[in-house]
Amino acid sequence: MIEVSLQLLTFLAASLLIIIGIAGMLFLDNLIKKLISFTLLSDGVNLALVSLGYVPGGIVPILEPGASISDFPKEAALIFGPGIVLTNIVIGVSTTAILAALIIMLYKRYGTLKASKVLKGEME
Amino acid sequence: MxxxxxxxxxxxxxxxxxxxxxxxxxxxxxxxxxxxxxxxSEEYNKLAYRMAPNNLASWLYDYRGFDTLIETGVIYVGAVVSVMVIGRGLVGLKGMREEEEVAAAPPIALKTETMPVLLKYFALPVVILLLAYGLLVVTSASTSGGGGFQCGVIISSAYLLSVVAYGRRSPLNMRKKALVAFGALGWGLYTLIGLPGYLTTNFWQYNVGADLWSGLPSFPAAVPEAFRQIFGEPFKLALHLEEGVYYATSGILPIINVAEAFNVIGAICLIFFAFVYGWSDSAEGVEK
Amino acid sequence: MIVIFPEVLGEVTPTLVAFVLGVILGTQMEGKISSRTTALVLFMGLLASILFEAPIHFWSVLGGVLTEQISFAFPFISATIGILLGKSIKKGGGSE
Known part of the structure; x- marks a missing residue:
């Protein structure tokens, strides 16, 4: 049986999410679906960042009762990944809010959510 | 395509x-x-027994404290821009109808009279318990998983649940002014909590309570004992570890977490508010 | 400096902070709440606080730990009480 590293699998999942996001943003016509694809893309990036802090056989980076001070630094997962992802999530929230607001305005202006019609300036 | x-x-x-x-x-x-x-990361793991046991909190607000301050501004940019885009049509899209007509579009019709019984009687208790859960998450941020941002998101979801379930008669009815005040309180507290550290050591947002780095030879100045007690004592904990009992304190981290929570409540609820009610100077949530 | 009781104040402070924040959030609530709902909320809060347990590193009764198996998340209870109290303070305040 082949041993596959957990980190490798996470990277695979992350790149699948990223590629699905890119494909959705490029090839889907509905603006809301484009927004969903965008969030999928940023989720993929977040997943990759979190899994960078993976330590084989590691533990949660919270000092629990009974933990050993000398072993904890070696075993605990690295914290920079989740730390940066927290920032990334906040930025994702604000970007999604702005995009959703823009989509609402486009819908009010053109009466349609189809990107192809919006680009041609057709009213429905 | x-x-x-x-x-x-x-x-x-x-x-x-x-x-x-x-x-x-x-x-x-x-x-x-x-x-x-x-x-x-390893440095902070080594220091965990001297400050907050939740390493992520100490890393986020100690090492990246200034970064996180700017990040809390980013979410406000998001809120303000979405308010500008959907609220009053300040962008002025060409061909857009007049502002009055946009504002006169019917608000979301929520029929609370025909609400399912389960929703009618259990939405309010759930909203209150969600608020309490958010406060539990933010107050225990330094000892276990959790933090300010998580608390903010939980409380915002309670707000959204209340608005969606009860419509205009929402029990958790945070007004525009209250939301702006929450955000201002949060950001102001976050910024000003850096002042004691700056006055004593020239580092903004230096954790005067835990005082991690004063052992280093290159560190400029020592923190006075009084500051160390004022900010350190209220959050002192006994950590029972394998090597023995250590008395650690998270210092200013819990206060910063609370500030961050209020900041996020203000910003995300403002976004929800703008999406649900729109943004105009007439009384919000009132049918025209 | 004054010696503050108890020695490990960090187990008590979260409860107080949660109470104050609960009062602040409670004043944002409107409308009436029946006594039956209040009792329901308090009961569910107590139940939930047993489920959530006291945060790790809390050891004393003041922190919510009764025995090794049973512990209460005191910040949760005090936040619930604070919200209900803040709501009752607001009564008569009405809308702006």
Missing amino acids: EIKELRGLRGVVAAVALLIIFVGVISSFIQLEGNVARGI
Whole structure:
């Protein structure tokens, strides 16, 4: 049986999410679906960042009762990944809010959510 | 482009292009595997027994404290821009009808009279318990998992649940002024809590309660005992570890967490508010 | 400096902070709440506080730990009480 590293699998999942996001943003016509694809893309990036802090056989980076001070630094997962992802999530929230607001305005202006019609300036 | 247009040769080209991107992305990730230096993470892991046991909180607000301050501004930019875009039409899209007509569009019709019984009687208790849960998450942020941002999101979801379930008669009816006040309180507290550290050691947002770095020879000045007690004592904890009992304090981290929570409540609820009610100077939530 | 009781104040402070924040959030609530709902909320809060347990590193009764198996998340209870109290303070305040 082949041993596959957990980190490798996470990277695979992350790149699948990223590629699905890119494909959705490029090839889907509905603006809301484009927004969903965008969030999928940023989720993929977040997943990759979190899994960078993976330590084989590691533990949660919270000092629990009974933990050993000398072993904890070696075993605990690295914290920079989740730390940066927290920032990334906040930025994702604000970007999604702005995009959703823009989509609402486009819908009010053109009466349609189809990107192809919006680009041609057709009213429905 | 529509998905129908991707038949035939175009579809093949698109699939090959996506495959190339996929290979590029995953190979760049694989090169990172196992090559990440532990660096500052290990330093904080080593220091965990001297400050907040939740390492992520100490890293986020100590090492990246200034970064997180700017990040809390980013979410406000998001809120303000979405308010500007949907609220009063300040962007002035060409061909847009007049502001009055947009504002006169019927608000979301929520029929609370025909609400399911379960929702009618259990939404309010759930909202209250969600608020309490958010406060539990923020107050125990330094000892277990959790933090300010999580608390803010939980409380905002309670607000949204209340608005969606009860419509205009929402029990958790935070007004525009209250939301702006929450955000201002949060950001102001976050910024001003850096003042004691700046006055004593010239470092903004230095954790005067825990005082981690004063042992270093290159560190400029010592923190006075009074500051150390004022900010350190209220959050002092006994950590029962394998090597013995250590008395650690998170210092200013819990206060910063509370500030961050209020900041996030203000910003995210403002976004929800703008989406649900729109933004005009007339009384919000009132049917015209 | 004054010696503050108890020695490990960090187990008590979260409860007080949660109470104050609960009062602040409670004043944002409107409308009436029946006594039956109040009792339901308090009961569910107590139940939930047993489920959530006291945060790790809390050891004393003041922190919510009765025995090794049973512990209460005191910040949760005090936040619930604070919200209900803040709501009752607001009564008569009405809308702006």
